Amino acid sequence: VSAPVVTTRAALDEWLADRRAGGASVGLVPTMGALHAGHLSLIRRAKADNDAVVTSVYVNPLQFGAGEDLSAYPRDLDRDRGLAGEAGTDVVFAPSVDEMWPEPSQTTVHVEGVSAPLEGRSRPGHFDGVATIVAKLFGLVGLCTAYFGEKDFQQLAVIKRFVQDLSLPVHVVGCPVVRDPDGLALSSRNAYLTDEERELAPRLYWALLAGRRVIEDERRTDPDAVVEAMTASLAEVPRFTLDYAAVVDPHDLVPPDTLTGDVRLLVAARLGRARLIDNIPATVPVPVAS
């Protein structure tokens, strides 16, 4: 069953008012479309937790930098509403850019700190674009639980931060990364890979696993050793151009001097036309008393 589509704020308001009049709780899954099993896992989780699920499909120009893939970004609303409906979406909100911003926005939601390193350094302005559009979606939908993938781990941290700082009435839930059987994290941008690049792409995940082995098997607590292992692993595939490899505190995304407790390993690299990102958790083993 294809989900019905609303394209205006007014129609979304009416739909939400109807549901809320019946006492429904609302789940929100923001996406840029080109839905895959990663998105669908968020929708299924939203449906399990809530009575009514809104999936938004909006390719947000604000979060694309100059020279990024805004015009090439895959778009297919008919396919998306079919997949979204089957996964449990009750309505797809697919506004045009003009509907979202009848006038250019004079407001930007900028999160300091957590948006600065990693993706923030590589993609200036990206998280301002994300935070501004997500805050606006939260304004349009109101009280809800919103679901985001850990695939975009820093994005999730940025969103949690402004929701906390601004006391927005939204509960933010992070969901695990969905991967193909060979380990490649699902991404709409995987469509840019040639067959040959697609074969090599899981090596990005291998680099993360190499980093995790240094922490969990070799029991090293020196972050440089972890970064070196990830870098060396990816360097085995010359077609990759590494952007960053990092091991950070999962809450503030700051690299610790010494690793303790739960940490997050993140990598970003170019492969052909695609820029791929991925991340995994790791836990520093507690020394056992002998």
Ligand code: AMP
């Ligand atoms: P996007 O359409 O790329 O903006 O992604 C929409 C949402 O789906 C974001 O919260 C992403 O983190 C999430 N997402 C994308 N890929 C995956 C994946 N492989 N596993 C889990 N969530 C994902």
